Amino acid sequence: MFGKGLATGLEITLKELFTPKVTIQYPEERAPLPARFHGRFTLDKEACIACGLCQNACPNRVINCVRTKVDKKNVLTGYHMDIQYCLFCGLCVEACPKGALRFSQDFEMACYHRENVPLVLLAEGDRPACDVSAAGGKEVKAGD
């Protein structure tokens, strides 16, 4: 009978009217993110050994890790990411032998100005090489 299919369809939509709503009202409500979510990066400055493996693993040359040689040892003095070119593939995080580079759950990375886009995980001035050498390779803390 013509119209039977239409009626079946309407029946389905009518049933759906009484099921709980699935739409999440962002930003008032937030969906739970899984533990492995690929969000903004975090860097554990203490754990990082400045090996540069993350930089080499990146397919798009996003990472620039600035290293300074202190007492024959590499010390991380800067860590920049041109995150606008990042594919969020996770190859860098996977390459890190110390687990220093990680993803966080922060996904709200939009900003108003282009110059704010690059992600600076360690600014050069924050940890000058001379301070690092003075403290015997350890980071100098304020007040020390």
Add this chain to the structure above:
Amino acid sequence: MITGTDLRDRLEHDIKTDRYVLNMGPQHPATHGVFRVVLTLDGEVIVNAEAVCGYLHRGIEKLAEARTYTQVIPYTDRMDYLAAMLNNLGYVQTLEKMMGVEVPERAEYIRVICAELTRIASHLISVGTYSIEIGGITGFFYCLRDREKILDLIEMISGSRMTVSYMRVGGVSEDLPAEFLPQVKKLMKELPAAFDEYDGLITGNEIFQARTKFVGVLNPETAINYSASGPMLRASGVNWDLRKARPYSVYDRFDFEVPLGRNGDCFDRFRMRILEMRQSVRIIEQALEGLPEGPFMGKAPKVIKPPVGEMYHEIEGARGILGYYLVSDGSPKPYRMHVRRPSFINLGLLSELCRGWKLADVVAILGSVDIVLGEVDC
């Protein structure tokens, strides 16, 4: 006095109309991206339909030449972005074949689960958007609602919803998280009921059937001649599914059917996808049952350096046969990569299918081919 037959005779023979050219796209909702069809029309009838692609060309094949083999994986995600896991799978399997890397059982099962989940997610988009193109917006939301659940699962495994970069040469990048198994089992129980809903909402709808049945008929010979594959080919009744015909990974261990169409029309091509999703659910259920314990990563060298030579390997992607051709010069970067993208090759049939149909059918025909522009342009 002029009779009706006379009038028609005159209209057809005496009154000549000029052919004209109409651009459909590059910005058109039914093209699923940036894509143009140059239609030559005689009144409302299609005389020729020329596909113009390239608007989304990023040169992935060329980019690959400047990346190491592992670094190419994220780029494969961005070809058929609706079915990234399948793209990953084809690429890593090509490399494994080249280097003779053994993949552990567990990794193979995880791969099958991910691949079939992606196939369902991809077909859901195809089914949903096809419903919109025929004019039924409601169906789309039902499909997207369920696709969201699959994307949540994929995100749980890989951390990304669409561009997953999950597979590696020798296995997968991470093991399945503990919370994954109960959720995927629950979803597999729910999905068949959802497919029934789509059948009730879309497939059984008389208007939908009137618009798609016996429209854009593709006969098996033409399909084979144009090297069509996937649901497009099987809708014409040709039984060719690589998962059955030349099993790769562990597909030979699962019991599933290859749905076949009868008429090769738009309706069959649409229906093929719903039937395939049902089979994918069967495969996933069996894979979950047989999921062995063990490592998720085999013994693959840290630096992927395949021996000098070339390799072609193909798998059954969501849209058809997805093939990777890699040439190695012994360095850690591919010398040449070429991808046989099913959308691109299926799209070649567009003109053949559209000819003689009305302008309004172009959308129905194009939708039934189910192209993804990321893959067409690569």
